[in-house]
Structures are given as structure tokens and as C-alpha cells.
Amino acid sequence: MDSKLSKKHQLQQELYRRFAQNEVKPIARDMDEKEEYSLELLEKMQKCGFLGIPYSKDYGGAGSDTLSYVLCMEELAKVDASTALTISVHTSLCCWCIDSFGTEEQKEKYLRPLVSGKKVGCYSLTEPNAGSDASAQQMKAVLDGDSYVLNGAKVFTTNSGFADIFVIFAMTDKSKGTRGITAFIMERGSEGLLVSDNIPRMGMRAASNCVVTLDNVRLPEANRLGREGDGFKIAMKGLEGGRIGIGAQAVGIAQGALDETISYVKKRKQFGRPISAFQNTQFKIAEMQTKIDAARLMVWRAAEAKDNHEPYGTEAAMCKLYASEVANDVTRECVQLLGGYGYTREFPVERMMRDAKITEIYEGTSEIMKMIISGAMKIK
Amino acid sequence: MSENIFVVVEQRQGYIQKVGMELLGEAKKLAADLGQKVVAVLMGSGVEDKAFMLFHYGADQVVLVDNLMLKLYVTEPYAKALTAVIREYDPQIVLFGATSIGRDLAPRVAARIHTGLTADCTGLAIDPETKLLQMTRPAFGGNLMATIVCSEHRPQMATVRPGVMKMAAYDSSKTGEIITLDVQFAPEDMNVEILEIAQDDKKGVDISEAKVLVSGGRGVGGPEGYDPLRELAEVLGGEVASSRVGVNNGWIESNRLVGLTGKTVHPQLYIACGISGAIQHLAGMEESDFILAINRDAEAPIMDLADLGVVGDVKVLVPKLAEAIKQYKSKKLVE
Amino acid sequence: MKIAVCIKQVPDTTEVRVDPETNRLIREGVPSIINPDDKSGLETALRVKDTMGAVVTAVCMGPLQAEVALREALAMGCDEAVLISGREFGGSDTYATATILAAALQQLGFDLIITGREAIDGNTAQVGPQIAERLNIPQVSYVEDIQVESEHLIVKRMFEDCYQRIKVRMPCLITALAELAQPRYMTVRGIEDAYNAEIKMLAFDDLKDDLNPDSIGLKGSPTRVIRSFTKQAKGQGKKLTGMDVDEAVASIILTLEEHNII
16 A cells, blocks of 8 residues: 555645635534535535545546545545535445446436536435444335335434435335345435434534435335345445545544644743643644554555455444544544633634544444454454 | 936826836936936826926936827837837836836836846845846745846846835926937737726725734724724725624624634734734734734733734824824825 | 646745744745636636637646646646746746747647736746737736637726726737636546646757747846845844833834835
């Protein structure tokens, strides 16, 4: 693995960095305070091709790779974790499932507008009673003639407040357990689809995250993604890639917090000198940067494995496990270094600390990550 | 043998631009070092009556090119006229104001004559040994100063920004020769067509565009406290800004907030009135070229950052300062 | 319609700092960018391309690493990119630079040339007008607005306090202000395509038929730098205490005058 980026990736990283600094950073605090994502910002990102980075030009995507996508996630997360999340769910979960398991017709109809920046997607798996135990799906899909009728509720569906296209999972045959779950593609505006307001959360408050209720929603067979019973496999494979994006997001949150802190400690004077002059500060910063660098390399390793069509599930789980831990440690320490001011909402580090927590929970909790890793190591 | 220092004196709508006078003052000093004369070049249409005052500001001679083609500034007719002047009189040095006209005309003429041009000079001097014009100017966005010479080619040309050089003392008794040069123009010289001339419409307030900001903090005391700041801003051609206190208390509009959650500004002059200098505020203005801080507290953090810190009461100092600057500027005004 | 946009790769001078200990410019780690006025020129050309079709060529004279600037121009949407590079060109002042660019532009062909008003490192604002002179075409500088018609342009030419609306026939050259157009971002796909595209290289040999070797490089430059120095680093300024109001006011005015602020 090359720890240096190619010239092409460097230029892409420069694009992501400039956009994040100029377009996202100035409104991040506002979006968090208002708990509302800016659709204007989303449109700008669509125009630049941020919503289809690793997808083929044949479908209108940017034709780039996972590494580029991961660079985008980090630069955006440095200034606003919610923005990175919005792109991540769309790209790694919704688009990926359709790209990998969709028919040609489905890709033309749904993938193309998603990756070419016309529509936004989301991924609806988690239910009130199915979190880590994703197999306990209660949403039902019953075949009626040539359509499925779906009933049930999903919770914590990111982007659902404005997404055009949903990849949604439902139980078609309870007797088969996980092999009885099926994946579907659903459009916004389907009769019987109800999306709640944003669920009030500790962090990622700008991101859309709602309860999605289906009351006799009819989806034609053509909207079934993959075969009946493939749903769980599709969902889990999607999450594998999603973890690489979340790992990058966590690295970004940590680096962004550290960068703000470094700037602050050079200016803040106490006891007659800038607090950067104290060894305690210097050591803490050294430790934090080392951890962030390590987490970043783990994310790049997983991204490269995926781009090389090698297995990446374990690498992805490891990078998410570690990066999310680093993000939480680093942001907490950064608030500490900023002291009282770090606790105010005027400085961004308190938001970063609130945002960091969920990275240890969503798309597979840290505990699930450990199950995956020890499973791969065959520790029984 | 190239001789004399020519100053291209800009006129717009018949009004001599102040920068021309400033350059005559500078040219006078350079001419003394060289033992040569200062020649003002005036181009326009119906501007002969303006030529006389150029002697009062230091010109020994005036070369006048008066033609209908030169009524409004268009590159080619002016380039043709100035080239004719230079070829006719073979000056040692030609100076221009670095204005939107000077920076359009000078390079074109320099290329036509095939000589060197140094732009935006902040310092001019004659090297005592080589007798060359040493032209000093900022580069790298102002982070570096460079001294440049044009050793082989003549004339040595330079543009100078308005407000950099000082006018010579006004001498109403001085007169001199006005030489008219008749330049032959062809209709093709007017190679563009002017469709419209208009005043520029004023844009909405954006404090990040202002060259001068007069900013108020806790020390202004209340909404009326910003009035003297507005006066001072007006006299300096700037805008009013504020730290968090004023905005939070509703003393002033929030789009004037400078700081971490407001705007980041880098004006030429930032006057911090009654602002203590919390980190959040400094983050928004520390890149200003010149920071003047007025505060009752000598130990306020802003005093460490300011180029000039004045310990005093904002409510007393600011009105007096506004008045004094108004007087200073009216003395400097030229008819 | 063929539009050539001259761009320069410059250090981001807003990021340049003076080392307070050595008083020298810290050049390492300063990012290189497309000169802002030039970028606005690129955007202007691309808008013409979007609305009425045009072939936009980005032209850059510089060392080999300037190719990154051209990749960026391609990623923004330019059709072609040309890098003029060679030992013989080094040390050129604005006159020599304009001579070289004019020779290249003559070869490439154009209806409209757009240059930026000034570069943020050299700050001379000369190359544009000097290219126009060498090519013997009309120039309009300080352009803030442009409309393209079939054979001519209608541009808004800014002065300090007013503006002219001017009609100028092509071929011609305009110099763009950063205010002319807010430059678009590159797109991710644009960068992928940019690194698959070929940048046309022009070296001295390619231009020598149109270039007099005496008019380029250090030799062809009428001006040269004899000295460069940094300004004094900004330390703590003066503090005035214990003065009465009038004294203080007079002191302030004196200081502002010294610094050429009033």
C-alpha cells in the first residue's frame, strides 16, 4: 500500500478540501443548531460529482475509486460530520446495493439518477426491535399478484427526510430466518409511505434521520432487489463497504478537532505563555496525531483492498472499530484542551465530540465489529 | 541621449488626478539628483487650460497632446499619442499613476517601444554611481520587497500607486513652456466602440470588502455608541463592524459581526474601539494590515496585537479623531 | 469560437509567512494555486462554452510542475491544455514572457484571449496588455462583465468610480478581474478525465521560428531584480498611555499618515 497519494488523488483531495472549507464549514454550526440539512449545499455537492464518486461513468458516476471516496469523506467530516454521513449512506449503502445486485433496468432507472447527482438515496434496515440483531426484521412484504405489499416501521433511516430512493428490507418468509429477508427499491411519494420529522439526537443533528412507516405500500416485482431471500446478504455486504466510509468519517472528525485545537493552543495564553508551550499540551497533541495517522492508514488499507477486488470485510471492521474509538478519544481530549471555551457552542469541538459518539454505534456497533474480527480470526 | 523625467498626468473628464501631482513631486526630487528637467505629459481633448497648474506642482515643461480622439480613455489612441511623445522627445524616465488607466496604458506602450516597465512602485531613487532609476515594489502579495532596474533600454518606465508619493509644495509663481505635439490619428485607431458610461451602483454592505473597518465592542456602551464610529468610518471611507457583544445585545446588525462565528476580514485599517480582544474576535481580524486599538484597559489582549494601541476612553477619543481626520483631509484636498 | 485562457501557477501568497527569526520568506509548504484572476478568466471562457459553444484552451508558461494547474483547468472543463516550458524561458520578465506567450498563441490560433489582470506573486498586471501589443490586437482590461456576439464582445470595463460598456471586435484580448466570475469547482469526474488527457508541450524548439532568442529569458528582459528583502516582521506595536485626548489624536493621525493609510 502506498502511503502517498497519486497526483490525481491529490488533486481530488484538494477539491474536497476546498469545497469543505469554503462551502460546508461556514454553515456547519448553523445546520447543527437548526437540526436541518441544507438542500442547497447538497445540490452543490451533486454538481461536483460527490454523490457518485466510486461509480462507473457508464451510469453517470465520477468513475473514480474507493480511495477517492474515502478522501472526500475525511475532508468533509473535518468540518461537518453530518455532511459526510449524508454522502456515506447514499454512496456506500444505497447506491452500492443497487450497483452490485440490481438488474440492468434497475440500474438505468435508479442508479443513474443517484450517481449522476440528480437524486439522493437512503438505506432502511434498522427497526425499533432490530438493531444489532438485524435478522429480527418485523417489516413484512407479502406478494399479492405481481406486487409486494409492505407493512412496518424502520427507525434511524439517515437521509429519509429528503431522499428520493430507498433501499429497504422486509421479511418475505419468516420461517426461513435470515434467508427470508428480501431487499426492495422504493421511491419517495409511494402511497402509504410516511416519513417522520427528524429524531432528536445527541449529535449529527444536521443530518436527516427519521422513522419510516409503510402502511400497505405496494411495490411491483420489478422493484425487488436481488432474489427473494437475498436481502440479508445484500444488507450485510453493503454495510461492509459502509464501514470504510464511516472509518474515514471518524478520521475526519478527529483530525478536524485536532486542527482546531492546534490553532487554539498557539494563541491561548495562560500563566504568561501560549498553552502550546506546555509539554502536557505537546505530548497530548503528539499522541492524538499518531492515533489519527494510524486510523487513516487502516482506512486506506480497507479502501485499497476493495478497489483491488480483494476481501475487505475484516479490514473494514477493524478500521471502523479503531477510527471510531480514536474519534471519541481525540474529540474528548480536544474539548479538554480548549477548556471552558471548548464547552461553549461558539467553538466547534463540542459539536465534534457529540458527533463522534455515534461512529461507535451505527453501521454495526463496536461490539459487532469485534464479533466480526474475532470470527475472522476463528477464535471460538 | 535620453533626457528628462516625464510624468504622464492623468485626467478624467478634464479633472487632473491627484496621483499626477504626487508624481510631479517625486519627479522633482529625481530630476534634482540627475540634473535634469521634469516634463508633464497631458493628453486629452480641450484640456489646455489645465496645463498651467502643472507648473505649480513641479513641472518644468508641459507636453500637451490635445485631440478629440483623446476625450475619453481608450487604449489605442492614448498608446499612439504617448508613443509619439516618447519617440519625439526621448525621455530618460517615464512615470505613470498605477490606476486602472495607468496599468492599462503603460504596459502597452512599454511593449510597443520595447522597454522595461516596473509596476506599483513604492519607492524610486537614483543610484548615485550608475545613475539608474532604482524602482522598489512589493511582490509576493506584499510579503517581499524587490528593487528593480532597467539598465539598457530607454525610457525607464514605472507606475506608482496613488497615495504613495508626496506632492511637492505648491508654488503658484512657477511657470514654464507648454509644448503642443500634434499627433496624427487615423479612424482605425479607435478600435473599440464605447456604448455607455455610467457610475458604478453601490453594492450592499459586505464588511469583508471594506478597506477600513471601525469596529465597536463592549466599550461603546449601547446602540448610540456606534454613532461616532459611523462618523469615523464615513470620514475614512470605511464601514462599521462589531464584536460579539454589540451583536448579541442587539446594538447593531449581525452582518457586521467580525469573529469566529462572524466574518473574517483583512482590511487595510482595523480600528478596534472598546474591544477587549477575545480569541474569538481576534480570529476574525488578526490579518488586518494595520490595527489601531482604543481601550481604557492597557492590559486588554487586543493591545498585544495592535500596531498602535491607545489607552483612552472611546466615547471621547473617537469623535475627536473623526473631526481631526476630517480637517486633515480637507487641507489635503486639491481643486 | 476559439478561446485561449492564459493561466499562471503561483504560490498562494495569502499563506506565505515571514520567519520572525531569519526575516526570510517561508516558501516551503506554501500551496501552489491557479492565480485567482486567471481562474476567473477560465470560468468566463467556460460560461461562454456552456451557453454558446466554444473550444477553450488553457495555456500556461512555467516549469514542469505547473502541469498541475493545467490539470485543474481541464478538470474545470477546458477542452485542451498547453504547457510552455523550457530552460531558455527561465528568468523572463513580463516583456519576455509576453513575447513567448504571444508566439505560442499565434501558433495555436484564437478568437479571444483572456488573461487575468495580475498575478498574486508578481503583481505587475503587465503580461496581458503586452501580449495584446505583440499580437497587434485590441485590449480591454479590468473587465467585469462580458457578452459574446458573433464577431464581437460587449464588455463592462471598470474604472475606480465608473464603468464603460465597450464593443470590441475579435480577435482581441481582455484581462479579467477576480470579480468577473466566481470560478466553478472541478468535478470528481473532471479530475479523472484530466489525468487521462494529454497536455500539449511546447518547448523552445517548437516556437523558435517565431521567437528571437535575444528576446526571451534573462537576456530578453529589459528589467531585472537587483535586490529583494522582507519587510519588518510585525511585532508588538506602539502603546500610547497617559496622553490627553488632543495629543493622542494628533499622534494617531501622524502614525496613519506615516503608514500611508490617510
